[in-house]
Amino acid sequence: MNIPxxxxxxxxxxxGAATAxxxxxxxxxxxxxxxxxxxxxxxxxxxxxxxATGDTACDHYHRYPEDVALLRELGVDGYRFSIAxxxxxxxGTGPANPKGLDFYDRLIDELLAAGIAPAATLYxxxxxxxxxxxxxxxxxETAEAFAEYAAxxxxxxxxxxxxxxTLNEPFCSAFVGYAEGRHAPGAREGRGALAAAHHxxxxxxxxxxxxxxxxxxxxxxxxxxxxxxPASDRPEDLAALRRAEVLHNEVWTxxxxxxxxxxxxxxxxxxxxxGPWRRPGDLEPIGAPLDFVGINFYRPVTVAAAPHHEADxxxxxxxxxxxxxxxxxxxxxxxxxxxxxxxAFTELLTGLHARYxxxxxxxxxxxxxxxxxxxxxxxxxxxxxxxDYLAGHLAAVADAIAAGVDVRGYYVWSLLDxxxxxxxxxxxxxxxxxxxxxxxxxxxxxxxxxRGLITAHRARTEETAR
Ligand code: FCB
Numbered sequence: 258m259n260i261p262x263x264x265x266x267x268x269x270x271x272x273g274a275a276t277a278x279x280x281x282x283x284x285x286x287x288x289x290x291x292x293x294x295x296x297x298x299x300x301x302x303x304x305x306x307x308x309a310t311g312d313t314a315c316d317h318y319h320r321y322p323e324d325v326a327l328l329r330e331l332g333v334d335g336y337r338f339s340i341a342x343x344x345x346x347x348x349g350t351g352p353a354n355p356k357g358l359d360f361y362d363r364l365i366d367e368l369l370a371a372g373i374a375p376a377a378t379l380y381x382x383x384x385x386x387x388x389x390x391x392x393x394x395x396x397x398e399t400a401e402a403f404a405e406y407a408a409x410x411x412x413x414x415x416x417x418x419x420x421x422x423t424l425n426e427p428f429c430s431a432f433v434g435y436a437e438g439r440h441a442p443g444a445r446e447g448r449g450a451l452a453a454a455h456h457x458x459x460x461x462x463x464x465x466x467x468x469x470x471x472x473x474x475x476x477x478x479x480x481x482x483x484x485x486x487p488a489s490d491r492p493e494d495l496a497a498l499r500r501a502e503v504l505h506n507e508v509w510t511x512x513x514x515x516x517x518x519x520x521x522x523x524x525x526x527x528x529x530x531x532g533p534w535r536r537p538g539d540l541e542p543i544g545a546p547l548d549f550v551g552i553n554f555y556r557p558v559t560v561a562a563a564p565h566h567e568a569d570x571x572x573x574x575x576x577x578x579x580x581x582x583x584x585x586x587x588x589x590x591x592x593x594x595x596x597x598x599x600x601a602f603t604e605l606l607t608g609l610h611a612r613y614x615x616x617x618x619x620x621x622x623x624x625x626x627x628x629x630x631x632x633x634x635x636x637x638x639x640x641x642x643x644x645d646y647l648a649g650h651l652a653a654v655a656d657a658i659a660a661g662v663d664v665r666g667y668y669v670w671s672l673l674d675x676x677x678x679x680x681x682x683x684x685x686x687x688x689x690x691x692x693x694x695x696x697x698x699x700x701x702x703x704x705x706x707x708r709g710l711i712t713a714h715r716a717r718t719e720e721t722a723r
Contacts, residue, residue: 260641261648263710264655268718271666272711273335273374274328274688275623277381277425279311280675282341284318288356291347293383294393294434295678298441309681315673315691321364323698327689328672329371331704332711336373337622337668338364339381339425342406349385350402358413365417376420376622376668378479379407379464382430382441382678389442394430394453397534400460407464411471421473422551422622423464426481427457427509436575439679447571451526452534458512462542478513479551479622482506484605488561488585497562500525505558514613516544526574546615549665551622554650555593557601559585589642591626593684597646599653606657606664618663624650625670627677627684630701638690638701647703651710669707673698 279295286292299310317324328336342349344357361377368375380403388399407423424430433440436450444450461478468476483505487498499521507519517540522530567573584596591597602624609616626646631639647669658664674687682693688704691697 260706261645263713264648264652266651266655266714267658268721270658270664270714271334272707272714273333273337273376273666273668274331274672275337275668275670276317276672276675277339277378278341278344279314279339279381279383280671280677281315281317281324281673282344283311283313283316285310285312287318288360289344289347289354290341290357291343291349291354292386293341293343294386294389294441295383297386297389298443301443304443305679306681306683309676311676313696314676316696317673318360320696322367324672325364325367325371325373327698327700328368328373330700331672331688331708332715334374334711335376335419335666335668336368336672337376337378337420337422339378339383340410341383342380342403343383343385345409346385346402346406347387349388349391349399350405353409361410361414365414369417374419375414375417376422377410377414377418378422378425379403379410380423380430380460381425382434384441393442393444394435394456394460395446395449396452397456397459400456400463403460404463404467408467408471411468411473415468415471415473418474420475420477420549420620421468422477422479423461423468424457425479425622426553427454427461427478428481428505430457432504432575436572445569445572447529447569447573447575448532450575451529451532454508455532455534455539458509458543459539461513462539462545465545465547466542475548477547477549477551477617477620479553480509481553481555481623482510482605482609484554484557484601484608486557486559486585486601488559491562493562494560498560501558501560510609510613512540512543513547513550514544514615516540529571529574547617549618549620550616551620552606552609553623553670554602554605554621555624555626556591556595557586557598591642591646592629593627593680595626597626597649599649602650602653603656603660606654606662607660610657610660610662618665620665621654621667623668623670625686627686630685630690632690632699636699638699640701640703643688643701643703644706647707
């Protein structure tokens with residue numbers, strides 16, 4: 258594989274890298290942190306690959322100075338991390354944990370001293386277990402507790418955090434967590450998943466209010482919207498596509514960017530669509546204007562009509578039935594089994610832009626790939642597939658910008674190899690390799706490529722400004 262050319266992004270475009278608390282921090286029971294649903298889930302036999310947990314992960318809690326040094330050396334403008342709710346408020350509600358508050362003070366100050374702008378995600382899936390025990394996202398109290406926690410974080414860090422992301426991928430929290438059960442809390446419920454989807458949106462809306470009241474600067478959300486292709490133009494595949502558009506995309510985009518519930522929700526969710534969890538007036542905070550929207554993108558999805566396999570009818574309406582992921586694109590697959598199709602990324606961005614006139618500016622809050630990296634005795638880690646993936650997807654972003662979409666910046670997923678949820682530690686997404694025995698960090702070839710791209714881009718931006 259040749260080293261790909263640097264994609265042509267506009268002057269002022271910003272580059273960063275991303276991580277999430279449970280995937281890297283470790284120190285799961287130290288300094289007053291409470292348990293989260295991911296602690297419970299990963300400690301339940303059979304839930305994660307090889308029984309992997311985030312107990313130690315990359316030990317970022319203790320090694321954050323080294324990780325910030327890696328970011329500085331990489332030359333990024335910004336770093337997206339998440340704050341662990343159970344570290345700040347161990348019981349979900351109630352007293353804050355001073356040592357947890359101090360940790361993110363130290364991290365943020367270290368970033369600022371390195372000239373890196375902090376972007377903080379408030380919820381990257383680690384719900385305090387105490388709240389799950391009281392109903393989790395199935396109940397409105399969790400949304401209210403989330404807003405209180407958001408206010409606490411903004412009061413403490415709002416003077417230094419540049420960009421706030423309320424929720425990361427609420428699709429996964431609601432549907433993978435409460436319907437498919439492949440993520441914490443591992444529930445298998447139709448009604449519960451739809452209630453969770455709604456309460457996540459309510460929580461987002463209330464948190465936006467709380468963040469703004471505390472003077473937060475930029476406020477947004479990170480969504481994993483899908484570019485869906487029908488497997489064929491047979492009527493049954495097109496009907497499955499219509500349903501998947503609601504389930505994957507419109508459940509979020511319609512309330513957030515158009516102030517309404519999806520037009521086709523009744524045929525998608527039958528009797529569950531308009532559940533008692535909805536209250537008059539909810540759409541107002543949910544649809545309040547945002548400063549930006551974060552887009553997480555990895556791969557396109559192909560939709561085909563498939564026979565229903567869930568016996569429980571409620572669960573059937575709230576799961577991914579009809580969505581399959583073969584690779585009709587004929588492209589390479591990453592080790593996650595995801596097809597590499599950068600043009601689908603451009604289509605997703607231009608499609609969103611065309612559909613929603615009120616769409617705020619976009620940031621790519623996650624994009625990257627898991628690959629079979631090769632370490633060599635000279636201490637290098639070769640990952641040409643990842644460099645190729647990043648170059649292709651950054652070029653796809655450049656194409657979207659050329660077509661008129663306002664994309665401001667890009668965070669690679671991820672700075673470090675880390676705990677890839679139910680897939681454990683086998684999937685490696687990092688620009689930096691982590692040896693899980695010694696916790697040694699080694700920048701991969703893709704790290705050096707990304708660094709070169711940032712340096713070249715900065716030089717060009719400065720030249721344009723002159
Ligand atoms: C996204 C998650 C992120 C990471 C990547 C690979 O769905 O937001 O934490 O696991 O996938």
